[in-house]
Amino acid sequence: MISQYLSLLALPVLAAAQKCSLQFDGRIPSNLTLAAFDSNNNIYNPSNVFGKGLKFSELLQLPAVAGSLFDTKTVPVEVTISDASIFAPSADNVQTGFRRAELLPASNSGTDASTLGVKTLHFSLMQDPQRPLNLTHEYQLVFLESADFSTNQLVLKTGTIIGSTDGVDPNTLQLFGNVNANPPQVLFSTPFTPGVFNNFAVTLDFNNLTSQVFFSTGKSPLKPVTQAISNDVSGQGQFHFGMLKKPIDGGNDIVHNGTQEDGIDEGIIYGGIFEEDSSTGCISLCA
Numbered sequence: 001m002i003s004q005y006l007s008l009l010a011l012p013v014l015a016a017a018q019k020c021s022l023q024f025d026g027r028i029p030s031n032l033t034l035a036a037f038d039s040n041n042n043i044y045n046p047s048n049v050f051g052k053g054l055k056f057s058e059l060l061q062l063p064a065v066a067g068s069l070f071d072t073k074t075v076p077v078e079v080t081i082s083d084a085s086i087f088a089p090s091a092d093n094v095q096t097g098f099r100r101a102e103l104l105p106a107s108n109s110g111t112d113a114s115t116l117g118v119k120t121l122h123f124s125l126m127q128d129p130q131r132p133l134n135l136t137h138e139y140q141l142v143f144l145e146s147a148d149f150s151t152n153q154l155v156l157k158t159g160t161i162i163g164s165t166d167g168v169d170p171n172t173l174q175l176f177g178n179v180n181a182n183p184p185q186v187l188f189s190t191p192f193t194p195g196v197f198n199n200f201a202v203t204l205d206f207n208n209l210t211s212q213v214f215f216s217t218g219k220s221p222l223k224p225v226t227q228a229i230s231n232d233v234s235g236q237g238q239f240h241f242g243m244l245k246k247p248i249d250g251g252n253d254i255v256h257n258g259t260q261e262d263g264i265d266e267g268i269i270y271g272g273i274f275e276e277d278s279s280t281g282c283i284s285l286c287a
């Protein structure tokens with residue numbers, strides 16, 4: 001992997017190819033079978049998050065699309081949701097308001113080093129024209145949920161954000177900072193360009209509590225699109241890659257209440273998921 005040192009002040013790229021050390025690698029070897037996602041595979045947690053009674057091999061796909069910017073030897077994976085995507089973390093907490101399925105990196109326990117120091121999270125995502133989203137709903141497509149489940153310190157959303165009155169086109173990727181901020185801050189937003197991977201990297205400084213966003217589409221190298229923005233990323237937790245579809249008219253209890261129409265067959269294709277150590281300023285901008 002070729003990468004480049006960037007000044008943490010986001011001055012133009014300085015130089016030097018450098019391989020950043022990895023915290024976790026969520027890229028999928030091309031010989032991994034769907035069945036391998038159902039048991040320990042050292043890439044993703046086989047037990048969470050998906051509808052009660054399902055398993056990952058029933059909801060993941062290995063689509064025949066070219067790899068993302070950072071998938072030079074690895075392959076994309078598609079996460080899908082259906083009417084059965086009702087997660088029940090416990091018998092008395094059946095999340096009937098949501099339809100959801102998300103991959104969690106195997107090593108990301110919630111208290112591991114992926115949410116300490118200075119790390120850069122990478123992910124790419126692409127629409128599946130065969131399984132379009134219903135943009136009347138709000139979706140979370142990537143998020144960091146704190147270890148005490150009290151907030152998301154970082155969350156990529158699309159669709160119609162519940163409660164928003166800003167008139168943003170629902171086919172937009174909006175990367176929010178900590179959703180407990182009042183109001184939550186949009187760190188970066190961009191049209192959700194179809195037919196290509198939309199590539200993100202976010203440098204998360206868990207010491208100084210900042211986030212800096214990098215973005216590109218297709219095979220173009222990432223470019224910084226923000227400075228390091230003040231954002232409360234404390235509280236550790238777990239990274240989720242997949243779809244959390246929120247209901248319409250859920251009132252004050254969107255987890256359990258509100259409307260989800262039947263016949264859901266929706267998917268998002270993910271590639272190039274990994275996290276690297278940026279404590280020395282190392283950030284990969286291309287493979």
Ligand SMILES: *[C@@H]1O[C@H](CO)[C@@H](O)[C@H](O)[C@H]1NC(C)=O
Pocket residue numbers: 029031032033
């Ligand atoms: C995939 O290929 C790698 C190396 O080419 C090999 O080490 C690994 O065992 C293979 N995995 C499976 C599940 O076949």
Ligand SMILES: *[C@@H]1O[C@H](CO)[C@@H](O)[C@H](O)[C@H]1NC(C)=O
Pocket residue numbers: 134135136137248259260261
């Ligand atoms: C999209 O969601 C809205 C709100 O739930 C619903 O009225 C509409 O029928 C849905 N569209 C499709 C194609 O399912």
Ligand SMILES: *[C@@H]1O[C@H](CO)[C@@H](O)[C@H](O)[C@H]1NC(C)=O
Pocket residue numbers: 008205208
């Ligand atoms: C973190 O904050 C300290 C104190 O304000 C500052 O000296 C340091 O340069 C900051 N580090 C980064 C990486 O921004």
Ligand SMILES: *[C@@H]1O[C@H](CO)[C@@H](O)[C@H](O)[C@H]1NC(C)=O
Pocket residue numbers: 248249250251252253254257258
């Ligand atoms: C559930 O949603 C309905 C509207 O769809 C709303 O009137 C009601 O207050 C909500 N219940 C809760 C507990 O939020």
